[in-house]
Amino acid sequence: MATATQAPAAAEGHIDPAAAFVPVQTRSERPTSFDPADFGTPTGREVNWKHTPISLAQPLLQNEAGPHGIISVEVTAPEGVEQLRLGPDQAPRGEVFRPEDLASAIAWTQETDAPLIRIPAGVELAEPVIVRLTGSGGLAHAHVVIEAQPASRATVVLRHEGTAHQAQNVEIIVRDGAALTVISVQRWDDDAVHLASHQARVDRDASLTHIVVTLGGRLVRVNPSVELAGAGADGKLYGLSFADAGQHFESQVYLHHKGPHTVGDVLYKGALQGADARSVWIGDVLIGPDAVGTDSYEANRNLVLTDGARADSIPNLEIQTGDIQGAGHASATGRFDDEQLFYLQARGIAETEARRLVVLGFLSEIVQKTGIPALEEELIAAIEAELAAGVQA
Numbered sequence: 001m002a003t004a005t006q007a008p009a010a011a012e013g014h015i016d017p018a019a020a021f022v023p024v025q026t027r028s029e030r031p032t033s034f035d036p037a038d039f040g041t042p043t044g045r046e047v048n049w050k051h052t053p054i055s056l057a058q059p060l061l062q063n064e065a066g067p068h069g070i071i072s073v074e075v076t077a078p079e080g081v082e083q084l085r086l087g088p089d090q091a092p093r094g095e096v097f098r099p100e101d102l103a104s105a106i107a108w109t110q111e112t113d114a115p116l117i118r119i120p121a122g123v124e125l126a127e128p129v130i131v132r133l134t135g136s137g138g139l140a141h142a143h144v145v146i147e148a149q150p151a152s153r154a155t156v157v158l159r160h161e162g163t164a165h166q167a168q169n170v171e172i173i174v175r176d177g178a179a180l181t182v183i184s185v186q187r188w189d190d191d192a193v194h195l196a197s198h199q200a201r202v203d204r205d206a207s208l209t210h211i212v213v214t215l216g217g218r219l220v221r222v223n224p225s226v227e228l229a230g231a232g233a234d235g236k237l238y239g240l241s242f243a244d245a246g247q248h249f250e251s252q253v254y255l256h257h258k259g260p261h262t263v264g265d266v267l268y269k270g271a272l273q274g275a276d277a278r279s280v281w282i283g284d285v286l287i288g289p290d291a292v293g294t295d296s297y298e299a300n301r302n303l304v305l306t307d308g309a310r311a312d313s314i315p316n317l318e319i320q321t322g323d324i325q326g327a328g329h330a331s332a333t334g335r336f337d338d339e340q341l342f343y344l345q346a347r348g349i350a351e352t353e354a355r356r357l358v359v360l361g362f363l364s365e366i367v368q369k370t371g372i373p374a375l376e377e378e379l380i381a382a383i384e385a386e387l388a389a390g391v392q393a
Contacts, residue, residue, distance in 0.1 A: 027225075027254045027284040028318075032098035034088075036063045036109060039102040048101060051280040051312060053248055056219040059139055060167045060195050063106050070138040070164055073115075076130040081154075082118040086145060092116075093145050096201040096227075097171040104197040107167040110141035117146050117156060119180070124153035128183075128372060131157065135164030135192060143169040148178035148206075155181040157375070163189040172200035174208045176230065181209040183370055187382070188217035190247070196222040204230030204259070211370060212239040212268075214249045215382050225254040228262035228291075237266045239281075240366040240379075242386045243309070245274025252282040255298070257291035266298035269366050271359055272309035273386075283315045287327060295325040302333040303362055305355075356387050 030048065033039065041061055042049040054061075075083065086093040093114055099105035117129060131144075146156050158170070174180045186194055194217055202208045214220045226235045241249040255264045270279045281300045302311035315329040349357070360383060367379045 027316075028256065028286050030100045032100045033105060034094075034099060034108055036102055036105040039105055042102060048252065051282075052221060052250060053219060056193055056248070057103070057195060057221075059165045060103050060106070060193065063109065064139070065110050065141070067138060070140040071133050071135045071142070071162075071166065074132040074134075075117075076132075077117070078125050078127045078129070080120060080123050081125070081129055082116070082120060084116040084118065086114045086116050087112060092147055092173055093143070093171065095171075096173055097143075097169060097199045099169070099197065100225075101197070103167045103195045104169050107141040107169045107197075108143055111143035111169070114143040114145055117144070119148045119152040119154040119178070121149040122151045125155065128155040128157050130159065132159045132161070135160070135162035135166065135188070137163050138165070140164045140166040141168075142166065143171065145171045145173070146180070146182060147173045148175060148180040150175045151177040153179045155183065155372070157183045157185065157372070160184070160186045160188055160194060163192045165193045166195070168194065168196040170196065170198040172198065172208065172210075174200065174202045174206040176204045177206055178203075179207045181211070181371065183211045183213065183372075183375070184222060185375075186214040186217055186220050186222070188220065190216065190218060192217040192220075194220045194222070198222065198224040200224070200226045202226065202228050202230065202233040202235055205232040206230060207234035207236070209236040209369070210238070211366070212251060213366070213379060214239075214241040215379075215386065217247065217249070219248045221250040223252040223254075225256075227256045227258055228264060229258045231259045232261050233259055234263045235265070237264075238366050238369050239268035240363055241270040241279055242363070242383060243270065243272045243277040243279050244386065244389070245308075246276050248278045248280070250280040252284075253298070254284045255286070255296070257285070257287045257294045257296055260291060261293040262291060264294070264296040264298070267366070268300045269302070269363055270311060271303045271305060271363060272311055273305040275308035277306075277309040279311045281311075281313050283329065285317045285327070285329065287319045287321060287324060289320045292321055292323040293325055294321075294327065296327045297329065299330040300332075301362070303359065304333065304335050305359070356384065359383070359387055
């Protein structure tokens with residue numbers, strides 16, 4: 001089933017191959033393949049790896065199977081949800097997903113029996129599907145398929161806890177008229193490494209809300225790629241992270257407006273505290289030549305709480321048609337707003353409490369988008385615990 005997108009061969013003649021080489025400049029040009037051998041081992045100079053600590057990711061860049069049972073899986077699903085297992089050649093596995101880096105190609109190869117969570121046509125779930133993944137150490141690979149059939153409504157939550165080195169693919173298919181929310185929560189232990197590739201297609205008049213929440217792990221890299229393929233498709237991509245000392249949290253977000261009259265909204269927020277706390281956000285939006293009437297906006301906001309923390313934010317926008325409703329991007333990274341602190345302290349609020357209120361107000365916008373009250377309460381409590389730990393450090 002291996003396919004690959006190859007760069008055009010250099011024309012014959014007196015051309016120095018090294019001089020003729022042109023690196024991949026945009027997300028849409030990246031090569032894809034199901035065969036790990038088609039990807040070279042990253043060195044850290046590649047455009048999609050240059051911000052990632054390769055030494056920490058190294059175990060997941062070797063095509064070696066780990067022992068089974070490293071990550072236990074517990075699924076809580078309302079009645080009517082279909083759960084199946086898919087081999088590499090069983091549809092709908094591979095209908096949307098195309099590995100675009102070595103780790104995701106290895107995960108595809110190593111996962112011979114991929115779980116499928118399917119929401120049947122016309123079904124509206126009153127409660128979310130909860131997939132709890134708990135690591136017990138070691139190397140793990142996964143490929144998960146989530147399919148929302150026509151006119152269905154559902155929320156699927158992936159919860160990651162414990163410790164592991166995991167390469168994970170999540171393939172999301174939102175068929176005509178369906179509305180799906182996928183929430184990926186990373187609350188790993190401090191030594192965990194998690195490299196995830198999420199790829200989604202949203203069909204005609206369908207909508208996808210995709211939310212990434214990262215609060216734990218040593219290296220966590222979740223890269224969502226969403227194609228708004230059908231006319232009237234809607235994509236909302238939200239993210240929240242809180243990095244402490246020594247943690248590296250990264251997301252490379254790609255939103256491709258392919259069909260006409262599509263709407264996209266991307267908003268990622270992060271907070272950082274402690275020495276060597278690091279966050280990386282790269283946002284790529286492509287408005288294709290047939291995506292007339294598109295309305296799209298992406299933004300990334302970061303709040304640096306202490307010296308020694310660093311946030312990299314790189315928004316990119318490519319427009320291939322002049323007939324759009326609107327498109328834009330924004331990025332901002334800064335420290336506390338002194339005016340906000342002064343305002344709160346002038347009203348008798350202690351500085352520590354004032355800082356807590358500012359951070360909670362900043363991040364709660366994303367928390368509230370989950371739409372699950374119990375999860376919202378849990379995440380607010382977790383953010384408060386992060387802040388308290390920072391004060392004590």
